[in-house]
Amino acid sequence: MAGSKLDPIDRHILAELQADGRMTNVELAKRVGISAPPCLRRVRTLEESGYIKGYHADVDARELGFEVQVFAMVRLQSQAEADLSAFEARCRAWPLVRECHMLNGEIDFILKCVAPDLSTFQSFLTAELTAADNVASVKTSLVIRCAKDEPGLPFDVLEARLSKSA
Amino acid sequence: MAGSKLDPIDRHILAELQADGRMTNVELAKRVGISAPPCLRRVRTLEESGYIKGYHADVDARELGFEVQVFAMVRLQSQAEADLSAFEARCRAWPLVRECHMLNGEIDFILKCVAPDLSTFQSFLTAELTAADNVASVKTSLVIRCAKDEPGLPFDVLEARLSKSA
DNA sequence: GATGTGGCGAAATAATATTGCGTCTGAGGC
DNA sequence: GCCTCAGACGCAATATTATTTCGCCACATC
CATH class of the missing domain: 1.10.10.10 (Winged helix-like DNA-binding domain superfamily/Winged helix DNA-binding domain)
Structure with a gap:
């Protein structure tokens, strides 16, 4: 293990x-x-x-002027490996995209984005993300509020697991 | 600003x-x-x-035995403030849930979860999350791979913005 | 029972954090 | 225009911490 x-x-x-x-x-x-x-x-x-x-x-996003946080669910036209990689590379180059995870199911990628304000994000969304090669559809959801944002892992779960297997 | x-x-x-x-x-x-x-x-x-x-x-999840990462999209039956808060409190108590964000749109909450293996997550999903009070539906998506996971904020965006307004 | 490996802790040394203080610069009042 | 004061800087001194060195002990192997 x-x-x-x-x-x-x-x-x-x-x-x-x-x-x-x-x-x-x-x-x-x-x-x-x-x-x-x-x-x-x-x-x-x-x-x-x-x-x-x-x-x-851990820097406070609001205090620094990043008022907007958005999750973007992205579907691609092609899921060939070369096309997936190309999209990932594009995500790595976009500073507003902080996380990019490939998912199973109908949604291909989920992106966590930040922006100083809504119009900045909208510009990014329409001019960059939706307009990018191979992007079939993007559904975005604004974060209203954040109830929990724990960095890292639950060590208590790990300890419980290891003590059981011992 | x-x-x-x-x-x-x-x-x-x-x-x-x-x-x-x-x-x-x-x-x-x-x-x-x-x-x-x-x-x-x-x-x-x-x-x-x-x-x-x-x-x-920043601790490596895989190395530590957390093989599984999942996004869960949750819809509630009631969006009254008391019910929203109650759900958030429950999320804070679940160690497998690392992030809980309230969203606009059809999905009420998105949860980022980790687990040592799929069966652990499945148990949590069926016994805890789906079974919780006021939960109408849960759609989960497994993370296949992570292309980007930058902690924090894009300071270059901030600097560009400030130099423009100066 | 000898032997080697790995991890521990005490002590010494090097580096870093922290405090105290004198100096400078810039804003506002006269 | 000049004085004054607040804020921030850097130097030097001190306290704390990090890091190396080394000898000791426990455990596994043979």
């Missing part, structure tokens, strides 16, 4: 750094119950082995 | 910390072109005023 190369201390470290990525190493060591040097070694190992992909400040 | 209380250096700090939240203050100061003490003062101010909501390690 994936993740089983990690011991409980490693998972504890990941959970703590997921919750507060700027915690000092001494504080982290205290919380997971080991001393600072081995704790730092574990963190470095987790970083190098890819368990930790990076650290990011 | 929102964000205009920030000068270019502040925005530069936000952009850098969004890209690498664990950058040392001396490195950050070097990049934004001021000395360390005022740089740290600015970071603290940005944290206290809520521009920076927190810092998080």
Whole structure:
């Protein structure tokens, strides 16, 4: 099973750094119950082995002037691999598109977009997204409000699972 | 306009910390072109005023055993505020639900969910989500692959906008 | 029971964060 | 035009943290 190369201390470290990525190493060591040097070694190992992909400040979108958040459900005309890849590459190049997931079912892609205001998004939608090659249809839904936006993963679910299989 | 209380250096700090939240203050100061003490003062101010909501390690979901990611489109029977809030509260309590956004249009909510495997998600879907009070219908779409998942905001868009209005 | 591997922690050192303070610049009042 | 003051800067000093070094112990292998 994936993740089983990690011991409980490693998972504890990941959970703590997921919750507060700027915690000092001494504080982290205290919380997971080991001393600072081995704790730092574990963190470095987790970083190098890819368990930790990076650290990011969580910046308030509204405060910064990004008032609008939109989900766009995209259907393509062709689902040939070359066409899927081409669309993904286009998404990566659009700064307003923050996430692009390929889905099963009738919708091919779901995009999470941000914009400073509605007109900026509308311009993007009509001039770029809908107009792009191979795009059959785009259905957009404005985010009215956000009830939950937890970064990362539920470590409690993971722990429960591992204790069962043990 | 929102964000205009920030000068270019502040925005530069936000952009850098969004890209690498664990950058040392001396490195950050070097990049934004001021000395360390005022740089740290600015970071603290940005944290206290809520521009920076927190810092998080980005943990690899697959490596940790979360193989499955799903978007769930939920419609409710009643859209009265009390019923909306009740559903949101339930979402906050479900660990597999990482994001819950209220949308305009025919879909009331979109949920981003993770799970260790498909059967775990199916159990959650049938026993919890679909079975919850006031839920009229749930349409789920499995994420086949993720082409883009950028944390945070496009600062280049913001800078372009501000330079135009100047 | 010898031996090697891996992880731990104490101590020392290097780097970083943080505080205190003197200086400069720009806005507003006289 | 000049004075004053608030805000922000940078230097230098100090406190805290990160990082390296090294010896010790537990466990698995033979």
